[in-house]
Amino acid sequence: MRRFEAWFGLWVVRRRWWLLAASLVVACLSAAGIMRLEFINDSRMYFSEENPQLQALEMLENTYTKYENVLFVVEPKSGTVFERHTLSAVEELTRQAWKLPYSSKVSSITNFQHTWTDGDELIVEDLVREASLLNDAELAAIRRIALAEPLLVDSLIPARAHVTGVNVNIIKPHDDADASRRVALAARALARQIEAAYPGITLHLTGGIMVDNAFGEAPRRDMTTLMPLVLLIFFTVMLASLRSLPATLATFAVVFMAMLTGMGLAGWLGMHITPASANAPIIILTLAVADSIHILVTMLQQMRLGRNQKEAVAESVRINLQPVFVTSLTTVIGFLTMNFSDAPPFHDLGNIVAMGVTAAFFYSVFFLPALAALVPIRVSTVSEKRAGRFADLGRFVVARRTPLFRWLLLLMVVMTAGMSRIELDDDFVRYFDHSYDFRRASEFSIANLTGVYIIDYSLESGESGGINEPAYLAKVDEFARWFRSQDKVRHVYSITDIVKRLNRSMHGDDDTWYRLPEQRDLAAQYLLLYEMSLPFGLDLNDRINVDKSATRLTVTLGDTTTRQVREMEELGRHWLEENAPPVMHSYGSGLSVIFSHISKRNIESMLTASVVALLLISAILALVLRSFKLGLVSLLPNLAPAFMAFGLWGYTVGQVGLAVSVMMAMTMGIVVDDTVHFLSKYRRALREHGTSAPEAVVYAFKTVGAPILVTTLILAAGFTVLAFSGFQINANMGAMTAITIVFALIMDFFFLPALLVMLEGRLPVEKAGSNSPVRAAKEVP
Incomplete structure (x- = not known):
């Protein structure tokens, strides 16, 4: 040697x-080969194909509609949402959001499908139409309806009604690695457009697409800002030493x-x-x-x-x-x-x-x-x-x-x-410092509107059409009420809230009928009538599977960490195991869980x-x-x-x-x-x-x-x-x-x-001239 x-x-x-x-x-x-490198904007890149939580999420998405979202949080300078200027801005934002790339559904308080009856006819229509023409009495009625709706409160409108949200579901193509970035750029452009057209309105953008985009921004920022600093330090240290x-x-x-x-x-x-x-x-x-x-x-x-x-x-x-x-x-x-x-x-x-x-x-x-x-x-x-x-x-x-x-x-x-x-914990919102728009917008949303950590459960009934069974609906509703009683939970989206609202509407909007139907055929008729009345893009495919044997229950947590998400998912799973029939037992899923x-x-x-x-x-x-x-x-x-x-x-x-x-x-x-x-x-x-x-x-x-x-x-x-x-x-x-x-x-x-x-004398030393891989330097005096 x-x-x-x-x-x-x-x-x-x-x-x-x-x-x-x-x-x-x-x-x-x-x-x-550097020319062949591409930036990836996808938060799922951190999960391997063998990841069981990812497999559970993909199974959930195959059962229901797969989507990611952009959430526009609308902050009026006036401090109230239920005024003509703010509602007009939300109405316009809702219309324009349909034009975002790969947009599949837009939800807001203005296009919320409010139900009521006119005689024997069920009316399903937007909660807000032509906001600029509304009088004070109509504004007050809209406020009362919105703040009494479980599907809206702490999801698209807080109890204070000082901000509101417009949520856009995005279905990205599988073969477009740059889709999240293009959607994010389009969403930011739309936000600037609305802010310019409606003075006093500020928009904050968060949601899954904005998470993906932030993951894509991070490497670009680091490579452009940190590299020059590294080179300067290296040059200085090496020149000083050599x-x-x-x-x-x-x-x-x-x-x-x-x-x-x-x-x-x-x-x-x-x-x-x-x-x-x-x-x-x-x-x-x-x-x-x-x-x-x-x-x-x-x-x-x-x-x-x-x-x-x-x-x-x-x-x-x-x-x-x-x-x-x-x-x-x-x-x-x-x-x-x-x-x-x-x-x-x-x-x-x-x-x-x-x-x-x-x-x-x-x-x-x-x-x-x-x-x-x-x-x-x-x-x-x-x-x-x-x-x-x-x-x-x-x-x-x-x-x-x-x-x-x-x-x-x-x-x-x-x-x-x-x-x-040491504790094992993560918070993907805090992966990014406050120089990122996503971090600031997400923290604003958590503090004022709704959370970004979500747990989804797919609750099986065990038979085709079984979601209309009163016993099944009662257990789903009980599960939703249990989650709402937990401190960290901000909002629960359950199909039972829609069924109860329909039951009330079909009984002359009498609040005493705001409960689940006692007969399976009534629940089935109400849901069928409701779905047939929904406009294009606002169907329930993201809530109910094709053969109506299972529904999706979504739990949104407030200001929390991944450790608390893990704990909450386990609590929910244990509740199902102890209180629900075996067919309903389910693991929580979603990006937050992964x-x-x-x-x-x-x-x-x-x-x-x-x-x-x-x-x-x-x-x-x-x-x-x-x-x-x-x-x-x-x-x-x-x-x-x-x-x-x-x-x-x-x-x-x-x-x-x-x-x-x-x-x-x-x-x-x-x-x-x-x-x-x-x-x-x-x-x-x-x-x-x-x-x-x-x-x-x-x-x-x-x-x-x-x-x-x-x-x-x-x-x-x-x-x-x-x-x-x-x-x-x-x-x-x-x-x-x-x-x-x-x-x-x-x-x-x-x-x-x-x-x-x-340890001198206890370690073996080879004699001079032995076949050692290390030779003495000639500078030894």
């Missing part, structure tokens, strides 16, 4: 022109080529850009820097020892080839384990980054040395002084090893204990991923270090940072959501990099020079301390930039990863060296 490393270093320098040309060709061919503009630009060339290759290959492989995978360019740029830094720093060290530039390049490649390969391999393994995630976007993120890191390794050992052998690079004397300071740090750690070991062990225990405070389970499912799947990553990385370390014991010793400083980061998160935040659930497996391959480089230099000194463990620790600090610090700063800075994303999944993942990397630096600089010195 040592002969191969020496031969490879010389070969790269000799073949530099060919390697430069070949690398550029590969990068260009790969980058061409003290060489050519070396800094060479590193930039490598990381850009790695990023373009990773993203281009993703395009060629048919992957899509999602809010999660949109992080890939920043993460690749961040991780790709490490290999280049180690190679360039070693090259500069060799040049200060008197080698010419080409010899220094060859020697740097010889020294770093194996550790750079190992660190790249462990990083790739960490990201590939993201394929265990229950959320497909994290599969793409892991695979894209893995391809980018692999490309970074090849560019670092082929392109970078070839370029460094051609471009004139001057050596700064500052690095020599820096190496001396790191040697002093090594001596400090050796001298204070026992108290450092004890205090850091105590810190690990205390920080890890914070994990007990989101409420995804963090739990993801953590369960990523526990397996973490174990796989741990086993593979441990085996690699033991093989490379030629020592099972040393590989075992290295595990503690590599595992502890993630646990400490989770503990700190538990103390400070308390909630773990979708993004944080993939963090442990992902970071395991990153934090091991510094350990590999430190142990590589530590063993080189022990084996080749017969130094003691304390001397080997000082040598490791002197030779690799600066690169470890620089790469850690770059990694932490890159992921910290992600923490400023307006998309919470990206922000939390960036923050947790940055925290983990900082803890890893503390462990590698203070805990690992102290542990190595304390």
